[in-house]
Amino acid sequence: MTGKSRRIELRAAPHVKRGVNVETIMLHVVLALLPIAGFSVIQYGLSALALIMATTVSCLLSERLFSRLSGQGNTLADWSATITGLLLALTLPPSFPLWMAAVAGFAAIALGKVLFGGLGYNVFNPALVGRAFVQAAFPVAITTWAPAFFPGRFTGFIPTTFTMPLMTPPGLAEWLHQHVVDGFTGATPLARWKFENHVASAGDLLSGVATASAGETSALLILACGLYLAARKFMDWRIPVAVIGSAALVALAFHLVDPGRYPAPVFVLLSGGLMLGAVFMATDMATSPVTATGVWIYGAVIGVVTVMIRYFGGLTEGVMYAILIGNALVPLIDQYTQPRVFGARGRKA
Amino acid sequence: MALPGQTQLSHMEEFMEGIWKQNPVFVMVLGMCPTLAVSVSAVNSLSMGIATTFVLVCSTLLVSLIRKLVPKEVRIATYIVIIATFVTVVDYLIQAISLAVYDALGAFIQLIVVNCIILGRAEAHASKNPPLRTVVNALGMGLGFTLGLLSLGAVREIFGAGKLFGFSLFGPDFQPWVVMVLPPGGFFVLGAWLLLFNWLKNRKVDGALVKPLEGHTHA
Numbered sequence: 001m002t003g004k005s006r007r008i009e010l011r012a013a014p015h016v017k018r019g020v021n022v023e024t025i026m027l028h029v030v031l032a033l034l035p036i037a038g039f040s041v042i043q044y045g046l047s048a049l050a051l052i053m054a055t056t057v058s059c060l061l062s063e064r065l066f067s068r069l070s071g072q073g074n075t076l077a078d079w080s081a082t083i084t085g086l087l088l089a090l091t092l093p094p095s096f097p098l099w100m101a102a103v104a105g106f107a108a109i110a111l112g113k114v115l116f117g118g119l120g121y122n123v124f125n126p127a128l129v130g131r132a133f134v135q136a137a138f139p140v141a142i143t144t145w146a147p148a149f150f151p152g153r154f155t156g157f158i159p160t161t162f163t164m165p166l167m168t169p170p171g172l173a174e175w176l177h178q179h180v181v182d183g184f185t186g187a188t189p190l191a192r193w194k195f196e197n198h199v200a201s202a203g204d205l206l207s208g209v210a211t212a213s214a215g216e217t218s219a220l221l222i223l224a225c226g227l228y229l230a231a232r233k234f235m236d237w238r239i240p241v242a243v244i245g246s247a248a249l250v251a252l253a254f255h256l257v258d259p260g261r262y263p264a265p266v267f268v269l270l271s272g273g274l275m276l277g278a279v280f281m282a283t284d285m286a287t288s289p290v291t292a293t294g295v296w297i298y299g300a301v302i303g304v305v306t307v308m309i310r311y312f313g314g315l316t317e318g319v320m321y322a323i324l325i326g327n328a329l330v331p332l333i334d335q336y337t338q339p340r341v342f343g344a345r346g347r348k349a
Numbered sequence: 350m351a352l353p354g355q356t357q358l359s360h361m362e363e364f365m366e367g368i369w370k371q372n373p374v375f376v377m378v379l380g381m382c383p384t385l386a387v388s389v390s391a392v393n394s395l396s397m398g399i400a401t402t403f404v405l406v407c408s409t410l411l412v413s414l415i416r417k418l419v420p421k422e423v424r425i426a427t428y429i430v431i432i433a434t435f436v437t438v439v440d441y442l443i444q445a446i447s448l449a450v451y452d453a454l455g456a457f458i459q460l461i462v463v464n465c466i467i468l469g470r471a472e473a474h475a476s477k478n479p480p481l482r483t484v485v486n487a488l489g490m491g492l493g494f495t496l497g498l499l500s501l502g503a504v505r506e507i508f509g510a511g512k513l514f515g516f517s518l519f520g521p522d523f524q525p526w527v528v529m530v531l532p533p534g535g536f537f538v539l540g541a542w543l544l545l546f547n548w549l550k551n552r553k554v555d556g557a558l559v560k561p562l563e564g565h566t567h568a
Contacts, residue, residue, distance in 0.1 A: 100524075111537075136528035166511070168524040 022119070025234045025285075026079035032225040033086045033280065039221055040214040044094035044146060045153025047161045048214050054098040055130075056085030058105025066114040080119045084108050087127035087280055090215025091273060091320070092134075095146040095172060097163035100138050107133035124327045125284045128320050135320070141169055145188060145211045150179055188212050189271045190316040199263045205270035216273040226279035235283045238292070242299020243278035243306075244269060250307045262311065274306060277319035287327045294330075294337035302326040360485050367490030373466045374497025374539075375546040380466045383457045384498060385535040391514045394502030396450045398495025400443060400458060404435045405467050405494075406487045409475035413483040416476045428471045429462065436461045466494060497542075504538045505529045 040048045063081035067074060075081070088108055092101060108130025116122045135142050146158050160169035189200035189210045204210050206220050216222075229235040248269055254262035268274070282288065282302050289298050302322045309318025358366070373379045380401075387397045408431045419427050440458050443451045451458070461467065470490055475483045506512055509530035511523030528534045 133528065136531065136533060137526040138524065139527055141524075163524075164522075166519055166524060167522040 022078050022080075026083060028229065028232060028234045029083050029280070030079055030086065032229050033083065033090070033215075035225055036090060036215045036218075036221055036276075037086055039218055040090065040094070043148040043153075043217060044158075044214060045150075046156070047146070047153070047158040048089075048094045050098060050157065050161055051092060051094060051096055051101055051214060052086065052089040054101040055089040055092070055105045055108075056082060058102040059085035059088065059109050062106045062109035062114075066109065067118075070114070070118075072118060075118065078119060081109060084113070084126045084130070087215075087276075088130050090276060091127065091131050091213050093142060093145050094214045095144055095158040095160045095169075096141060097160050097169045099163060099165035100134055100141055103137070104130040104134040106130075120286050122286050123330075124324055125281050125287050128281060128324055128327075131320055132324065144169070144172055146172070147176075147211055148217060152179060188316065189267075190310065193263060193267070193271070194310075194316050199267050200271065202266050202270060205267070210271070213273060213276075216276040219270045219275045222275040222279055229279075229283075235279075236288065236295055238295045239283045239288060239299045240278040242296045243282055243303040244274070246300040246303030247274060247307050248303075250304050254307075254311065268307060268310070272310070272317045273319040277306075277323050278302070281319075282323050282326065287330060289330050289333045289337065291334060291337040291339060293339075294333040297333050297337065298326050298330060301329060360482065363482060363486045364489040366486060367488075367493035368496065369493075371490075372493040372497060372546075373490055374494060374501075375543060377466075378543075379469060380464050380494060381539075383460065383464065384501065385532065385539065387454055387457050388498050388501035388505055388535060388538075389509065389530045390453075390506040390512075391499060391502045392450065393453050394498035395495065396443065396447075397454055397457065398491070398498045400439045400454075401461055401464060401466070401494055402488070402491025403439055404432060404461050404464075405470060405491045406484055407435045407438075408432045408467060409470050409483045409487040410480055412471045412475040413478060413480045419476075424476065425468075425472070428468060432467055432471070433462050466490060500542055501535065501538050504541075505534055509534065 037052055040052070059081045060076055063076055064074070067076075085105055085108075088104055089101065092104065108126040111133060112124055112126030112129030113119065113122045131142075141160070144160065158172070159175050160172060163169040187195070189205065189212070192198040192200065200210055206218070210217060226235065226240055230237040230240075248265040251262070251265040251268035255264050278299075282299065289295050302319075302325075305322035305325055306318045309315060309321060315321075367373065371377055374384055383397055383401070387393045408428070411431050412428055415427075436459060439461065443454070443458060470487055474486050478486070503513060506514075507518065508526040510525055511517060511519045517523070526534070529538070
């Protein structure tokens with residue numbers, strides 16, 4: 001999928017050199033996601049664990065239901081629904097009520113995947129479709145944050161976790177007052193920058209002590225897991241490089257023009273879900289371009305749109321919509337970046 | 350609608366056309382603009398459905414009565430004048446009955462004039478059939494449209510507000526699904542209903558296909 005060999009080998013069949021199939025790749029993505037999920041449990045305790053289990057179980061059950069309805073046989077074995085569930089949980093706030101998480105998991109599989117025909121036919125990243133659905137349905141719950149490393153996280157749950165299905169989650173203000181150090185505003189670094197013009201330090205963002213969604217806090221850990229996948233060639237390294245690079249360039253340009261208003265590129269790269277999105281969501285094989293040139297364009301679009309939404313949009317974070325927009329452009333990008341057929345004349349690439 | 354050479358439908362079948370076989374919302378997918386825009390609650394859907402049915406029945410009756418008088422060249426203009434007349438009647442009626450509903454439906458009452466279900470019925474059915482048959486067909490179509498709107502409106506109201514016809518279903522702590530009262534929610538619910546309708550229809554077709562085949566092999 002990624003490696004381009006310039007050598008032509010003349011050999012009789014079989015040509016298979018490496019036993020890599022969909023299941024193997026997916027399994028390795030799951031393995032690469034586990035450390036990130038584990039770290040989010042360390043940060044947010046039992047609530048994060050429950051959240052991860054809720055989205056994963058919801059995704060698996062929905063997948064099973066629809067594969068039975070459509071007579072596709074058991075599609076759970078390809079691990080893709082597990083990835084969707086894990087990724088979805090990592091993009092949600094740790095205090096997200098479990099019943100909403102289950103709704104998100106169902107929407108991810110039903111709207112994002114099955115509707116298009118299942119794995120490989122989906123136009124959009126299923127996990128992000130699920131998140132976009134609950135973002136539109138429950139705008140308050142999805143912007144309610146709990147602080148990282150709060151005391152008592154391994155002995156109890158955040159009160160919103162076990163909200164009765166269909167009911168409004170309780171307010172977190174009282175619980176925060178009792179459990180958490182004073183001065184916690186419940187705002188993510190991006191929100192604090194947008195509304196208070198406060199730029200979090202790079203050290204905080206790298207190590208993951210900042211408030212954020214369950215799995216997007218530690219940029220270092222995400223990069224390490226991404227490096228593993230890229231090294232094993234289970235992922236196209238060009239995509240995260242293009243996303244991060246273009247976001248950095250745009251952010252740098254703005255920073256140079258007006259340093260007082262726009263933060264340094266480091267902040268843009270390390271805050272919010274940019275790392276998680278660039279490494280694990282933009283790289284989804286079914287929803288990214290197949291041509292080498294196309295991959296660079298696709299990544300650049302995502303990076304630029306992310307920064308534009310953050311700087312000029314109403315939302316504090318733009319990675320989700322940037323990747324969905326990128327996904328929507330993939331067929332067009334693929335069409336215009338077709339390489340020239342070897343030996344063919346006329347139309348250039 | 351009976352084509353030449355076809356056996357004519359009975360009045361009952363004519364009535365059922367619009368409710369099931371040719372349902373304007375779920376089968377013909379006509380009148381989507383009011384369908385998606387006003388179906389945020391069951392009450393709005395019902396009012397819109399009744400208003401459309403009224404205009405549909407009255408205007409198709411009139412079109413059918415004068416079908417032999419109107420020259421072919423000016424028939425569309427004639428239909429529009431007739432439909433617009435009844436829309437004006439409905440517009441004032443709703444204003445007189447309930448100002449709240451009138452405000453909720455907004456411009457979509459006046460837009461019944463250009464509703465393709467009504468013009469389509471006038472052109473495809475009323476202009477070729479006697480008054481009684483046309484009225485029966487229009488009643489079925491109107492009822493089918495109302496049912497379509499209601500099935501969307503009910504789902505969107507239940508999820509979007511936790512209510513049905515204004516009555517609270519889940520108590521005061523219900524968490525509204527904001528997306529359901531927004532335009533995307535309209536598309537989601539419409540899509541889900543279309544999915545269900547087509548699934549039911551395909552199952553019926555499959556069943557009908559399988560039976561004669563089985564009989565054939567046994568014989």
